[in-house]
Amino acid sequence: MLAGGVVKLGTQTGLVYWLARLRAQKRTHLLGACLRIGLTPVAVAATALAVVLWFAAPAPLDTLGLFLPLAAFSDAALAATRGYRLIGPTVRLDRILRPAMQLTAVAALAIGGVRSPMAYAVAWAAPYLPVALLAAYALRQAYESGPVPLAARRPGQKTYLALRAGFWRFTGPRAVASVAQLALQRVDVLLVAGLGGLAAAATYAVASRFVVLGQFANQGITQSVQPRLAEALATGDRRTANALYQTATGWLVLLTWPLHLTVNTYAPLYLGLFGDHYRHAGPIVVVLASAMLVATGCGMVDVVLSMAGRTRWNLANVLAALAAMVLVDLALIPRYGALGAAIGLAVAVLLNNIVPLIQVGRAVGLHPFGPGTVAAAALAFTCFGVLPQLLVPAAGPVAAAVLCAAAYAFGAYRLRRTLALVGLRTPR
Known part of the structure; x- marks a missing residue:
């Protein structure tokens, strides 16, 4: 949980703020660039920290580290959907589906008499895989339903650099x-x-x-x-x-x-x-x-x-x-x-x-x-x-x-x- 809080890099707030801001200011042609600016560093940071945990942390933390990129990405992607005024994906995936899957998996192990800490760690972390995939799908749907399709032109280099600087000046x-x-x-x-x-x-x-x-x-x-x-x-x-x-x-x-x-x-x-x-x-x-x-x-x-x-x-x-x-x-x-x-x-x-x-x-x-x-x-x-x-x-x-x-x-x-x-x- 602590590692996940670090590698999300503040994007839970930054993506909501910037996506909502760009939409309100009618600069929707920058939404795709904003998503790349916010999501790519999260994926890189989470993957890097997962590698560190795999080699340096004791069991079962090393195994949990493998799921860290999925957890970080799902939270960041759901934050982005909220930037589109969509609270439904967060409620369905993060508040209902993931906890229900975690509870079911852990309860099944407990009822079955399993005592391995590794098994419980995997049972708790594994639901982040389907949630991350569904969060990515929900975000793609939100983006494609907007006024700018995926095939829209990308902003110029100067505009992109200014947006990136503003994004991380706020989000950092x-x-x-x-x-x-x-x-x-x-x-x-x-x-x-x-x-x-x-x-x-x-x-x-x-x-x-x-x-x-x-x-x-x-x-x-x-x-x-x-x-x-x-x-x-x-x-x-x-x-x-x-x-x-x-x-x-x-x-x-x-x-x-x-x-x-x-x-x-x-x-x-x-x-x-x-x-x-x-x-x-x-x-x-x-x-x-x-x-x-x-x-x-x-x-x-x-x-x-x-x-x-x-x-x-x-x-x-x-x-x-x-x-x-x-x-x-x-x-x-x-x-x-x-x-x-x-x-x-x-x-x-x-x-x-x-x-x-x-x-x-x-x-x-x-x-x-x-x-x-x-x-x-x-x-x-x-x-x-x-x-x-x-x-x-x-x-x-x-x-x-x-x-x-x-x-x-x-x-x-x-x-x-x-x-x-x-x-x-x-x-x-």
């Missing part, structure tokens, strides 16, 4: 930022294990697991809105860009605040699902849930900053957040253990959202606090922040959760126009 910082983002998500567990012991690391990993669920929602909304946002900013349509940003933030709050507020309220019950010895980690959940409420309230602010062309600012923000997290962890983990790591991650999350929020507001003139965002936040806070305090003592946690969820669904239906949920019926 995202390549580094994506690696730093991976470190931001992983290094804290390693620091807890090294400075606080394995028991503290296990407690921290369990207590922070809910954060991943919120990230799934953020990723899904981001991938849907990203190309439209890039098109609007490319043509200078700030009004549409602001509407997209605010609508997406309202949806993100609507999906994630119930989760963060619920684990905050039911922290002992949530932690008890993993074992009674984890119930003492409630303060960790409170710290992280509070930070995530603020972060999701800012929306996909890092994506807005990148789609506005400020990838260097985005890189600086991620590196600053990573440095702050490491410093806080080194200072607090020896004394407070897993709670110190939670505080470090909370500081990083706040920095990585509030700083770009200010930058987007000042440099681009956008903000996430529209009517939908406010309505979603008020509804979520009422149903999952206030009501549980009133209902749990009288009805118990399970009945209270059901009543709160029912009230939330009813409120979302009544506010469906403010939350822009009616637009989900007929995709544009």
Whole structure:
């Protein structure tokens, strides 16, 4: 996973941005050149790293390395399809088909009593082959359905070099930022294990697991809105860009605040699902849930900053957040253990959202606090922040959760126009 994040070279953002931008600016004759500029280096880098892993890594990592070019190419190709406003291939191939094939293959080995780590590695990685082929087919279909056929003339050398320079000037910082983002998500567990012991690391990993669920929602909304946002900013349509940003933030709050507020309220019950010895980690959940409420309230602010062309600012923000997290962890983990790591991650999350929020507001003139965002936040806070305090003592946690969820669904239906949920019926 880490190697794949490196060899994709930031093209998950770069291809979406440039393909959407070229389409919006009616420079569709450059789409083929843009695809070659973005996809060729990914294939070369992934192949080179696969060779290194084959000769240098222990089993089964050497075998996994053989599938690295397929994984990197499939992700890059699917990102390119999103540049054409096509989210379907990503959903079908990356969110449904590949995980289903991986789960089926691994489960078959487990049921069959297979114990070889190599067999499980191949079973997990092999689905990348059909996914890569299908992703390439989907991208070809998207390209051929556009206004420029495959037989169209290529741009001149000067135009091509200018496009390549612009592409990597934008994408290069995202390549580094994506690696730093991976470190931001992983290094804290390693620091807890090294400075606080394995028991503290296990407690921290369990207590922070809910954060991943919120990230799934953020990723899904981001991938849907990203190309439209890039098109609007490319043509200078700030009004549409602001509407997209605010609508997406309202949806993100609507999906994630119930989760963060619920684990905050039911922290002992949530932690008890993993074992009674984890119930003492409630303060960790409170710290992280509070930070995530603020972060999701800012929306996909890092994506807005990148789609506005400020990838260097985005890189600086991620590196600053990573440095702050490491410093806080080194200072607090020896004394407070897993709670110190939670505080470090909370500081990083706040920095990585509030700083770009200010930058987007000042440099681009956008903000996430529209009517939908406010309505979603008020509804979520009422149903999952206030009501549980009133209902749990009288009805118990399970009945209270059901009543709160029912009230939330009813409120979302009544506010469906403010939350822009009616637009989900007929995709544009």
